[in-house]
Amino acid sequence: MRTFESVCDYLQREAPADPVVCYRPHAAAAAAAWFVRNFPGDVLYAVKSNPSPLIIDTLYKAGIRHFDVTSPFEIDLLKPYGDARIFYMNPVKHPAHIRAAYFEDGIRDFSLDTIDELDKILVATDYARDLGLHVRISVDNSRSRMPLAMKYGVRPSQAPDLLRATRLRAERLGVCFHVGSQAMDPNSFARAIERANRSIRKAGVIIDSLDVGGGFPAAYPGIVPAPLDEYMRVIDTAFENSLTSEACKLYCEPGRALVAESASVLVNVTLRKDNLLYINDGAYGTLFDAAHFKFPYPVQAIRDGHIHTSDTASSFGLFGPTCDSVDFMPGPFILPADMRAGDFIEIGQLGAYGETMRSRFNGFGHGERIHVNDPPFMSLFSDTLLPAAEQRR
Ligand SMILES: Cc1ncc(COP(=O)(O)O)c(C=O)c1O
Structure with a gap:
């Protein structure tokens, strides 16, 4: 498994077409x-x-x-x-x-x-x-x-x-x-x-x-x-x-x-329709709980290898890559309003019931695993809840 300082460090070198599981052991x-x-x-x-x-x-x-x-x-x-x-x-x-x-x-x-x-x-x-x-x-x-x-x-x-x-x-x-x-x-x-x-x-x-x-x-x-x-x-x-x-x-x-804190998943946006983003992972992949139990996983957008923020945020729903319409994660996921095809989204707190739920339905379910050294999105094991996410910026 290759190791990177952060997910952005990885994306400055690679543009993966399949979802990437980013482990933080x-x-x-x-x-x-x-x-x-x-x-x-x-x-x-x-x-x-x-x-x-x-x-x-x-x-x-x-x-x-x-x-x-x-x-x-x-x-x-x-x-x-x-x-x-x-x-x-x-x-x-x-x-x-x-x-x-x-x-x-x-x-x-x-x-x-x-x-x-x-x-x-x-x-x-x-x-x-x-x-x-x-x-x-x-x-x-x-x-x-x-x-x-x-x-x-x-x-x-x-x-x-x-x-x-x-x-x-x-x-x-x-x-x-x-x-x-x-x-x-x-x-x-x-x-x-x-x-x-x-x-x-x-x-x-x-x-x-x-x-x-x-x-x-x-x-x-x-x-x-x-x-x-x-x-x-x-x-x-x-x-x-x-x-x-x-x-x-x-x-x-x-x-x-x-x-939960030990992995995130990096997905790529393949199409935008209004406030719906089509991405390359979903309900039959690592996002089972986001689809079936409406888990509101934390997200951040990454564009051109850098965390992408904007003054205006919007609520998005996410469609997975299979042809099944239950392959939908309602969120709402709060992301920059100008999200577009080609952007990456890192979805956090997916170390539990993420990769283990993956199936090969429709031929998906592949993708690299990497090891990253940066802090998890949110942590119950540090003194306060959110600084970890802030340190990543
Ligand atoms: C028998 C048993 N023990 C432990 C667990 C782990 O539960 P949790 O992930 O909520 O801590 C489960 C989850 O289904 C379970 O069925």
């Missing part, structure tokens, strides 16, 4: 160091948010030793790290994948939210006696930008039975949940821990770990969350007051917050 390292220092338990990286080997390696070197995976592909990415502890936290897995994870990859921790999945794990591991089984409970996701509650999580009425059944089979019994991605209210975690408490009390079991999942927010324009310190404080207090023993471990599984 230093931003992922800063986020990881912050989480390792401030979370009152062990931090599992949710590999799905950015499975790039560069990012995994950066997080490992910054002190992350626990990883949450969803598939055999993600497990393979962790093979170079002998001391990585892998948690297979997809609550519904193929039996062949469970078997391979247990017997070939040495994975002992699995999540589940039904008796059927418990049975499946037991059969696939030949009724292993050394399992860490994490019961995923359903919790309120209403304060998150991206609720995940519809698909997974045992309901409160069924949780006690599942906890008791799992306790009988687990060497280590865990409870886990996810409050939804980009959770804007730190108290969502406290309420979820209270719900876990109610289920544990009703079940009459002792648990060995509590995993508060992901959901920690990143900064986007107009969606500025409470300081991350506040999330840590709320979780610490709720965990201290919970019905868990002194020996109970605490885990979290951040994806977005760890890696």
Whole structure:
């Protein structure tokens, strides 16, 4: 991967026709160091948010030793790290994948939210006696930008039975949940821990770990969350007051917050129609969340290798390169009013759920990756939120 001082430095030498992913591993390292220092338990990286080997390696070197995976592909990415502890936290897995994870990859921790999945794990591991089984409970996701509650999580009425059944089979019994991605209210975690408490009390079991999942927010324009310190404080207090023993471990599984700042994507404008810009990346590329969840990613225009500003700004929508009309990112993206074909746009905070969402639909989905040394667009891990963006000018 080639390294440049900044995206402008790159554009003074190249005029890429395909979108370019601009990695800032230093931003992922800063986020990881912050989480390792401030979370009152062990931090599992949710590999799905950015499975790039560069990012995994950066997080490992910054002190992350626990990883949450969803598939055999993600497990393979962790093979170079002998001391990585892998948690297979997809609550519904193929039996062949469970078997391979247990017997070939040495994975002992699995999540589940039904008796059927418990049975499946037991059969696939030949009724292993050394399992860490994490019961995923359903919790309120209403304060998150991206609720995940519809698909997974045992309901409160069924949780006690599942906890008791799992306790009988687990060497280590865990409870886990996810409050939804980009959770804007730190108290969502406290309420979820209270719900876990109610289920544990009703079940009459002792648990060995509590995993508060992901959901920690990143900064986007107009969606500025409470300081991350506040999330840590709320979780610490709720965990201290919970019905868990002194020996109970605490885990979290951040994806977005760890890696959002670690990449931007450089796109090229191919046509302008009024306030709509046609660009060379979109909903089937790195901009899935901009299209489907209307994420307002920060943008800056670059013309002739320099940041382009103008006294007048306008709101733009962006069309991606495929022939599908859902390939549309409504924004609004605030850019100079005189944007035109040929201009480049750098779209920030795309380190999480950016490149990993790319498909080859319509033959797109290619493009270079570069490493840049300049600061991310916005940072929750520097003293104040915006100077990083200003330093880039
Ligand atoms: C089981 C699990 N853990 C962690 C995460 C990471 O969540 P986030 O990126 O919101 O931190 C996800 C995201 O889908 C998930 O499904």
